[in-house]
Amino acid sequence: MTIRLTTAAAAIALIFAANGALGADKPTDPQIAHIAYTAGVLDIEAAKQAIATSKNKAVVEFAETMVRDHEAVNSQALDLVKKLNVTPEDNDTSKALSQAAEAKRQELAKLTGAEFDKAYVEHEVAYHKQVNGALETMLIPAAQNGELKSLLETGLKLFQGHQQHAEHVATELK
Amino acid sequence: MSAVRVRAALLTLLLGATAAPSQAETIKVMIDRLVYVPTEIEAKPGDEIEWINKDALVHTATVKGGADVLIPAKRSGRLLLKESGSFDYICRYHPNMKGRITVRP
Ligand SMILES: [Cu+2]
Numbered sequence: 001m002t003i004r005l006t007t008a009a010a011a012i013a014l015i016f017a018a019n020g021a022l023g024a025d026k027p028t029d030p031q032i033a034h035i036a037y038t039a040g041v042l043d044i045e046a047a048k049q050a051i052a053t054s055k056n057k058a059v060v061e062f063a064e065t066m067v068r069d070h071e072a073v074n075s076q077a078l079d080l081v082k083k084l085n086v087t088p089e090d091n092d093t094s095k096a097l098s099q100a101a102e103a104k105r106q107e108l109a110k111l112t113g114a115e116f117d118k119a120y121v122e123h124e125v126a127y128h129k130q131v132n133g134a135l136e137t138m139l140i141p142a143a144q145n146g147e148l149k150s151l152l153e154t155g156l157k158l159f160q161g162h163q164q165h166a167e168h169v170a171t172e173l174k
Numbered sequence: 175m176s177a178v179r180v181r182a183a184l185l186t187l188l189l190g191a192t193a194a195p196s197q198a199e200t201i202k203v204m205i206d207r208l209v210y211v212p213t214e215i216e217a218k219p220g221d222e223i224e225w226i227n228k229d230a231l232v233h234t235a236t237v238k239g240g241a242d243v244l245i246p247a248k249r250s251g252r253l254l255l256k257e258s259g260s261f262d263y264i265c266r267y268h269p270n271m272k273g274r275i276t277v278r279p
Contacts, residue, residue: 065232065267068231068232069231069232069267072230072231072247073230073231075230076230154207154208157207157208157270158208158231158268160270161208161265161267161268161269161270161271162268164268164269164270165266165267165268165269168269
């Protein structure tokens with residue numbers, strides 16, 4: 001399990017590294033908006049799977065927070081792109097994120113009970129860590145529009161809180 | 175202004191001034207982009223804290239083993255301070271949000 005989780009985290013790290021490796025091809029604002037939005041949607045889907053599967057109060061409460069917060073941020077993001085008249089643009093990072101999430105969803109679907117809880121929460125720690133890393137090193141520095149940058153910065157602070165929350169739940173499950 | 179009225183005004187002022195310290199207050203703490211502002215506050219027993227949440231996110235003010243105030247998005251939450259002491263609090267949903275309340279009689 002640890003090996004598989006590490007692989008998933010490494011896969012995400014690779015995705016972002018690969019995107020960085022494209023060199024001068026820094027993501028554009030429409031791409032950044034798409035990546036950030038996608039990352040939120042994927043976490044909401046994972047949370048819904050957890051709410052449907054888990055019987056653990058702390059895990060379900062965490063998952064409910066993920067749905068609530070990521071929906072709130074994504075609706076702010078939608079308002080912003082509408083206001084800025086930007087059309088989010090699909091890209092390789094978004095696609096890779098979606099593929100990794102689908103693989104994880106199928107993997108988690110085979111688990112139940114404490115095994116599911118542990119795998120889900122550990123994935124949430126790894127996922128938020130990776131997304132936060134991407135925000136810090138790639139998305140925020142690349143963002144051109146001030147309002148988009150500021151939304152991403154608030155998002156980073158929020159997801160750092162999610163990471164700590166997930167880490168806390170993970171220690172409780174031990 | 176007549177002398178009588180000035181005296182009356184002065185008296186109110188004085189009474190007001192002496193009455194104020196013992197009167198319970200409502201202390202406002204803003205929540206803006208996942209930060210409690212101000213982060214640290216001082217209060218007296220009997221005071222009330224009102225957290226005003228400007229975020230579109232639900233937060234809490236939670237003292238470990240103690241009070242747990244839910245602060246809905248764009249709304250506020252209140253807590254009446256009963257005992258003296260120094261209390262660190264966090265948001266249960268975003269544990270990187272931290273604040274402290276010091277209550278002194
Ligand atoms: Cu919070």
